[in-house]
Amino acid sequence: xxxxxxxxxxxxxxxxxxxxxxxxxxxxxxxxxxxxxxxxxxxxxxxxxxxxxxxxxxxxxxxxxxxxxxxxxxxxxxxxxxxxxxxxxxxxxxxxxxxxxxxxxxxxxxxxxxxxxxxxxxxxxxxxxxxxxxxxxxxxxxxxxxxxxxxxxxxxxxxxxxxxxxxxxxxxxxxxxxxxxxxxxxxxxxxxxxxxxxxxxxxxxxxxxxxxxxxxxxxxxxxxxxxxxxxxxxxxxxxxxxxxxxxxxxxxxxxxxxxxxxxxxxxxxxxxxxxxx
Amino acid sequence: xxxxxxxxxxxxxxxxxxxxxxxxxxxxxxxxxxxxxxxxxxxxxxxxxxxxxxxxxxxxxxxxxxxxxxxxxxxxxxxxxxxxxxxxxxxxxxxxxxxxxxxxxxxxxxxxxxxxxxxxxxxxxxxxxxxxxxxxxxxxxxxxxxxxxxxxxxxxxxxxxxxxxxxxxxxxxxxxxxxxxxxxxxxxxxxxxxxxxxxxxxxxxxxxxxxxxxxxxxxxxxxxxxxxxxxxxxxxxxxxxxxxxxxxxxxxxxxxxxxxxxxxxxxxxxxxxxxxxxxxxxxxxxxxxxxxxxxxxxxx
Numbered sequence: 128x129x130x131x132x133x134x135x136x137x138x139x140x141x142x143x144x145x146x147x148x149x150x151x152x153x154x155x156x157x158x159x160x161x162x163x164x165x166x167x168x169x170x171x172x173x174x175x176x177x178x179x180x181x182x183x184x185x186x187x188x189x190x191x192x193x194x195x196x197x198x199x200x201x202x203x204x205x206x207x208x209x210x211x212x213x214x215x216x217x218x219x220x221x222x223x224x225x226x227x228x229x230x231x232x233x234x235x236x237x238x239x240x241x242x243x244x245x246x247x248x249x250x251x252x253x254x255x256x257x258x259x260x261x262x263x264x265x266x267x268x269x270x271x272x273x274x275x276x277x278x279x280x281x282x283x284x285x286x287x288x289x290x291x292x293x294x295x296x297x298x299x300x301x302x303x304x305x306x307x308x309x310x311x312x313x314x315x316x317x318x319x320x321x322x323x324x325x326x327x328x329x330x331x332x333x334x335x336x337x338x339x340x341x342x343x344x345x346x347x348x349x350x351x352x353x354x355x356x357x358x359x360x361x362x363x364x365x366x367x368x369x370x371x372x373x374x375x376x377x378x379x380x381x382x383x384x385x386x387x388x389x390x391x392x393x394x395x396x397x398x399x400x401x402x403x404x
Numbered sequence: 405x406x407x408x409x410x411x412x413x414x415x416x417x418x419x420x421x422x423x424x425x426x427x428x429x430x431x432x433x434x435x436x437x438x439x440x441x442x443x444x445x446x447x448x449x450x451x452x453x454x455x456x457x458x459x460x461x462x463x464x465x466x467x468x469x470x471x472x473x474x475x476x477x478x479x480x481x482x483x484x485x486x487x488x489x490x491x492x493x494x495x496x497x498x499x500x501x502x503x504x505x506x507x508x509x510x511x512x513x514x515x516x517x518x519x520x521x522x523x524x525x526x527x528x529x530x531x532x533x534x535x536x537x538x539x540x541x542x543x544x545x546x547x548x549x550x551x552x553x554x555x556x557x558x559x560x561x562x563x564x565x566x567x568x569x570x571x572x573x574x575x576x577x578x579x580x581x582x583x584x585x586x587x588x589x590x591x592x593x594x595x596x597x598x599x600x601x602x603x604x605x606x607x608x609x610x611x612x613x614x615x616x617x618x619x620x621x622x623x624x625x626x627x628x629x630x631x632x633x634x635x636x637x638x639x640x641x642x643x644x645x646x647x648x649x650x651x652x653x654x655x656x657x658x659x660x661x662x663x664x665x666x667x668x669x670x671x672x673x674x675x676x677x678x679x680x681x682x683x684x685x686x687x688x689x690x691x692x693x694x695x696x697x698x699x700x701x702x703x704x
Contacts, residue, residue, distance in 0.1 A: 177654075177658050179654055180650070180654070200657070200663070201654060201657040201658055202657040202658075202659075202660050202661060202662050202663065202666070204658075205657070205658055205659055205660035206660040210658075211658050213655070213658075216655065217649075217651045217652050217655045219652050219655070219656070219669075219670060219673055220614070220673050221583070221672065221673025221674055221675070221676040221677060222669050222670065222672060222673040222676065223676070226669070226672075227656070227659070227661075227669065228659075230661050230665060230669060231656075231659035231660050231661050234659075234660045234661050234662060234665065235660055268673070268676075285659060289659065289660070
């Protein structure tokens with residue numbers, strides 16, 4: 128069974144600490160959700176797990192199936208079974224969606240083995256159909272001209288074709304209307320299995336109505352400050368995070384927005400990383 | 405002219421320097437430098453201009469659709485004028501491939517009549533010095549041009565591209581896309597100018613330029629310009645030149661694609677719209693191989 132372990136992880140960007148001691152274990156068959164205010168490091172955590180070169184690991188470790196992945200390049204992490212559905216999937220002009228996914232699937236094959244393209248086309252089309260992606264998807268350039276919803280569905284399409292062991296979904300609900308959210312939720316839920324561990328990052332309850340988590344974590348100031356069950360979601364949805372700050376004695380000092388990007392959902396915000404113990 | 409593909413098969417070998425049989429083409433393709441088209445067909449005719457062939461001029465037939473692959477292949481210093489007239493309500497799907505080596509100067513001019521359409525894909529896959537000038541004279545209402553140009557230079561190549569679009573009638577449209585790749589010590593200079601005259605309302609003049617530098621000392625310089633003398637128009641231009649985009653690279657790596665493959669894939673995005681037009685031609689793979697060699701730093 129797959130297992131992702133994050134141990135006392137501290138990570139920074141341009142000398143500023145963003146993740147300030149994250150501890151988390153995601154095992155196959157389990158669905159975790161991380162919620163939290165803007166700028167607390169949720170998207171940074173997702174990027175760091177995938178090995179984005181922008182971030183520096185100051186201390187701590189990330190293990191996949193017991194092996195540290197900190198020294199592994201991003202592509203190897205992916206081939207070992209990690210997947211990140213991105214909040215803002217980039218557009219790659221001139222590269223067709225099909226060529227991209229075919230190359231990614233081929234990269235996972237044992238040396239000397241080749242992808243049977245004819246067979247794969249059917250898999251691709253079935254997956255696209257399940258997500259109501261429409262015809263012509265394979266020939267469209269990767270994410271170029273896609274609506275926000277199409278980009279998110281394309282992330283889930285890739286996830287279904289790459290069959291990861293641990294998938295991190297970073298605000299997969301943003302940009303989705305109610306129908307698309309339901310569709311994405313149903314597709315992800317259909318992928319749930321003892322072989323797949325899910326880590327979802329979101330601001331809103333609505334995604335978690337469709338992909339029901341086993342554990343909910345709250346991240347504030349670069350740390351997971353509270354973990355619990357689904358009851359946490361309802362309380363956050365109705366009361367926000369102030370009660371938690373008071374309960375845990377978290378004192379966030381506001382600072383002027385920095386000019387650099389922290390995580391993709393925190394472009395203009397930076398919370399003080401100090402969390403009172 | 406014999407229809408594709410028989411014509412093409414018979415001459416395919418001569419397009420490339422490893423089989424030195426170009427003399428066949430010099431006399432076989434043109435005697436007077438002009439070519440006329442017959443049937444209204446989707447199949448693509450191929451024309452090869454070599455060192456010795458004269459200037460080239462075509463006119464599309466009114467109301468007809470034509471597809472043409474124009475190959476200019478030379479390895480000697482060459483000057484060549486190409487003129488293309490798009491008659492009323494005609495459409496030309498044009499692919500231009502500049503191949504070979506040495507110095508070449510090409511002046512390619514297009515004149516558009518009412519409702520004519522040009523879909524143009526251009527590949528500059530030469531070694532040496534290339535000066536390529538294109539002029540689009542949109543002189544008929546609702547005339548339009550959509551161009552995607554791909555240029556790859558390596559070694560000591562010097563490539564200079566000039567594109568000028570003149571909107572001389574209302575409701576004319578131009579969309580010029582230029583994808584440039586420079587490696588080694590190569591230099592690519594692109595000047596692209598769009599001009600909309602006063603009174604040419606409803607016109608659209610778009611330019612998009614992208615460039616990748618594959619070495620520390622390669623250079624790409626882009627000089628986009630819009631000269632607009634009318635309010636009721638849509639015009640924009642932009643240029644993005646640099647190393648491979650790190651976010652694009654991360655995205656591909658995050659799907660398990662190796663660094664080498666990811667870079668290849670991103671670069672392939674620059675040439676894709678051009679190469680896809682050659683996918684059904686017997687020599688498309690050869691041009692693709694040549695592009696691969698140049699992106700990996702081949703001098704010639």
